[in-house]
Amino acid sequence: MSTAEQSNQSQGQKRISTDLTENADYCKQVMGNSNDLMIRPLQCLHKWPSVLLYIDGMVDVQIINHSILESLLQTRELPEFSADDEHLIYLQNDVLAASNVILIDKMKDVLDALLAGFAVVLLEGSNRGLKISAAGWEDRAVGEPISQTVVRGPMEGFNENLRTNTGLIRKRIRDPHLWIEEREIGRVSNTRVAVVYLEHIVDQEVVKELRSRLDRIDIDAILESGYIEELVQDKTGTIFPTIYNSERPDAVCAALLEGRVAIIIDGTPFVLLVPALFVHFFQSPEDYYQRADISTLIRMIRYLAFFIALLAPSFYIAITTFHQEMLPTNLLISLAAQREGVPFPAFIEAILMELTYEILREAGIRIPKTVGQAVSIVGTLVIGQAAVDAGVVSAAMVIIVSITAISSYVIPENGLSISVRILRFVLMILAAAFGFYGILMVLLITVTHLCSLRSFGVSYMSPFAPYIGKDLKDTIFRVPWTRMKTRPLSTGTPNETRQTNKKTKR
């Protein structure tokens, strides 16, 4: 048993002492005399010796000054008190001008309250204390989402504060059935995690499953939603994301209304959504804000881009090294002309270029913004011109790599484009070894694997496999809202009707 756990246990048993200095010393000792722990001795209502504790940086100084100190330091006529605790209850009910004042009696509660941004008041001679909510740490303002941008639609994105995030959702769904369950996960970090769902729409089985999976987590810290995502997903041995994440309140609300469950984690703007289907990764919130016909067209382009990003290099390799007879004669000759003088086989050439691209991509993300331009210029020169002129790669290969790279950004959710990148390399190797036969093999295995995946009990490939005809309305197509009468059945919602079937007269 570690010392941390030992101290945890002793804290759990230790009650608040009636001696003020002992309490203060205990706090100091447990927190290693950290200098952000503020201990402010004061004469409460100018009569009772007391101490105010808080952690600087986690509380709003305005609240401490105006609500707590001002009310504690006033002078007023006092009624008679018989028992010790009545002092505290009098403070709680009649003196403190704060919204949330709670009685606590254990030293562990004191420490937890301090670490959660509460202020604690302890009175001499009382073995209980008061915790007063005064949390106020620095937060990023609600701003535009960065990873999921739209042309039309709300420009609000989640921020790192859990309460702000739940507020953003409540703002959009003003319904008492929107339930928020909160829990703390992480032995050390004690991260707040909220499970949000619409109680009358969600499939209760999914919520139950999610609860039990969250409760099973025993990890020392949750620093980002990625931790939770990995810990609760159905299968870890897959390259496909089975949990959707979004930075956009409108996307999360839409998902809630489809009967899905959102998991909000304190400290990250990325909200997880379960169950997630394969088709979800091709949907952008914008699809629902613009006309159905254009959305359908754009979705088809996304699927096309998905296949291009997945297959373009391997197709090129397979065709140019195995199936030359499939090319039109003129194209074959022109490709052959470009390949003249290139010393590598097509596969090596493709791997070289794809690796160069991946390196540039990674560098582009990690590099400080101020030198970013240098990398992009070098990248363009290296990939675009110099490599061809130097005869290291053929011009056609540059086209293939560029179209692949651009296509992989069309997929709205980053998780899936990572899967595509991994699969692309597998496909390239197999294409180099076996041609189209290898490509077909990988695709077959991939489809089989995709069909075997589940996200919280829901088949990942639904509504295609298993086939749910009614759900096809929002897959490759997005039918007009007037036709979207039912919620997606694949989420298992008991509440199918989204619109009444009455025809509106126009």
Added chain:
Amino acid sequence: MNKWLQLILSFAVLLPLLTGCWDRQELNELGIMLGLGVDKDGDLIRVSAQVVVPNEVSSKSGGGKGTPVTQYQASAPTLFEAIQKLTESSPRRIFMAHIRVMVIGEEYARKVGIYDITEALMREPTVRPDYYVMVARNTTASKVLDVLTPLENLPAEKMFNSLDVSSKIWSPTTTVTGDQLMEYMLAPGIQPVITGVEIVGDSQHSGSKDNISTIRSPARLHSTGLSVFKKDKLIGWLTEDESKGYNYIRNNVVSTISHLPCQKEGYVTFKTLRTNTKRKAKVVAGRPLINIKIKNVSSIGAVECGIKIGSMKTLKELERDSEERLVDLMEESVKSVQRKFHVDIFGFGREVYHSDPKFFKKVEKDWDEYLENLDVHYDVNVQIKRVGTLDDSFRNELKE
């Protein structure tokens, strides 16, 4: 993990069994053969391969020093031996999937026959049978493949395209692909016909860059006339008019231009917009009868004489004249084939076979005799739908 191991093992076992296109070959290890020429070389067969030089056709600066194609030759007793033997002179393996044209030397076609090479090429899986077959008229295939051409810098591609285009807009030529050729050789009641190609002009420097460095190339390739085959041997050539008639009967004409003499002087030019031929055979009292029905839609291209094409009467007359001319064309063609070659290149036998298989089976052996006295009935319907952007010709209004 065990599951994955099983999976990988089963693939490792299955993969070698299931491969179709196994050969991995890089593009720059291939000698892409566009034209295949076959000639007689004593008792041997001489193969001429027109192979692309990718560097020379590249759009990048490097090109322009040498010729876009090169030719390798080898002789051997059989076609494939000869093709394989090409590597004696070629640095790369010859890749046959993209053959555009196969040229057969006239001597080879007359004396040896085209069966052997058709068989070999149809059997070979890498060769796609969509190449056009041609006969080198009065010359050898290797000479034909030796001519550099302007505009389309790959000669085989030029031959392919010019035959393709002219068969669509000019009635005397037609295309025959490798698979069609085999079909015509095999099908009962029809004999193959192959377009000829000849070299016109001075062929002395045909293979050097000189040939394309002047506005008028000294040596040019010219697709001309149709060659008539009996079984697999060439027996003769059709004239241009006979070829036209043949193509009308075989429904090969897509569109073409033709002319009729006016009553006084000059010509009226017709553009055939579309034409469709239907052949029907009937056996009446043991005598086969062929009905040929043509529906032809034309427009008027030019009028040199002063007839009034604005009037319905003139148009009707023109239609009638044109119908007569078509019937004449076809009759001439059929008669000359009956007289000169005694082979059924029109596929009349096939029509008889389709309408009365039993009767045809009986007469199949002596079909050529039947052909000589075959009754062919022509029914041509020409419609002039348009007269162009002028009404009456303005010849009469020309100022003296």
